[in-house]
Amino acid sequence: MATTPVSLILLSLFFSLSLHAQAQAPKAPAPAPSGPVNLTAILEKGGQFGTLIQLLNKTQTFNQIENQLNSSSEGMTIFAPTDNAFSNLKSGSLNGLTQQEQVQLLQYHMLSKFYTVNNLLLVSNPVPTQASGKDGVWGLNFTGQSNQLNVSSGMVEVQVNNALRKEFPLAVYPVDKVLLPEELFGVKPPTASPPAPATKETSSGKSSPKEAAAEPSSGKNSAGGRKVALGLVVGLGLVCMGILS
Template identity: 60%
Template sequence: MASSLALILLTLTPTLFLLTPQAGAQSSAPAPAPAGPLNLTGILDKGSQYTTLIRLLTETQQLQQLQSQLNSTSEGFTIFAPTDNAFQNLKAGAINDLTDEEKVQLILYHVTPKYYSLSDLLTVSNPVRTQASGKDGSWGLNFSGQGNQVNVSTGVVETAINNALRQRFPLAVYQVDKVLLPEELFGTKSPASAPAPSPPKASTSPATKSSAASSPSGSAENTNGANGRNYLGMGSVVGLALICMGALF
């Protein structure tokens, strides 16, 4: 009986030895973590130099809008993030002088409604549509460069894209060292849009006024002179006639 039990244990031991590591391996493997929603603020916070951009995104209520769209988009987004130094290098009042609507347009001008890698930006057809728009349609950005260097131009400023804070679909976030100023807000107004100057008022020169003032008296003097000459002539004729009559008598 004892020998039979020992034989059974010897037979089962290799099987138990083979099964035990597999069971242990399965129990120690971590379960895959569910993919959470993208956190734009967290991405910018890691860069530690985008406090002004985060503040403007919050004040214009575009942060919440972008977060919501990021989790439902099929095209993705590309965001160009100006650094704090970029905002500090603007002329005084450049941002504060904007209306609330213009601040929204400025923020949306830094966002394209499509995901672009850096290599994509070298081959895009310019201008690239942004989220900002006006009465004439969407406002665009122009890209150029070669190799690994990509430049972005607005028509007012041009700067290089220096660093990718994130470059994975559906979101790309790139650092820029200048605020992208749209021509529609910061460009020079065209002459056609400037109000036409009012025509100058007609003015009378001092010489004309002098001539006009002296004209009546001058006419009077001429008339008086002519009358005097007429009287003198008549007097001469009468005097000559009287002399002739005296000679006859």
């Protein structure tokens, strides 16, 4: 029985030493949160997207992309035209666009959802772009099979190349042609000629006084005709009376 208190003391001492050792042991560092997606760095690393970077900066579309990536749970998909794609455009194509139209052109290359190549092979066409709205459909069509994917704007069709990035929330696919939307670059319908001015009428449905003055009065003509006929009859009567007398 005398050994029981000693055992309790030793057990308490061992327990205290264990707690002290755990407190002194260094804690494993928590995993660092993933930083924001840097689209500029992705394009610069690709090495052939200088014109696209300039347009994104000029139109401040970079800000829109960052805001969406930070606020949306759907992610985003971007089709990035290469420098050669822009240089192959008809001369003046970009300079002929207003600032707002340049923004719409860039938004036409963006989908408001993260898509893999396999996802895009299964979508229902046309897929709305970020340029879609009250000004038109602004959709893209995707066709292909296996790992080959083509994207078409209706005016331009191009194969989608290997992704610059394909991790959620952002997928970036290079394209060798600028996707031209019909809403901006399609043939505009001819402007309709204005309709011919209608004849003015008064509230009673009759012609205006000027028009009435220009028209001959049928009433006056008929009255004048009756006077002439009466005069002929009277004259003829007088002649007959002279002969008889």
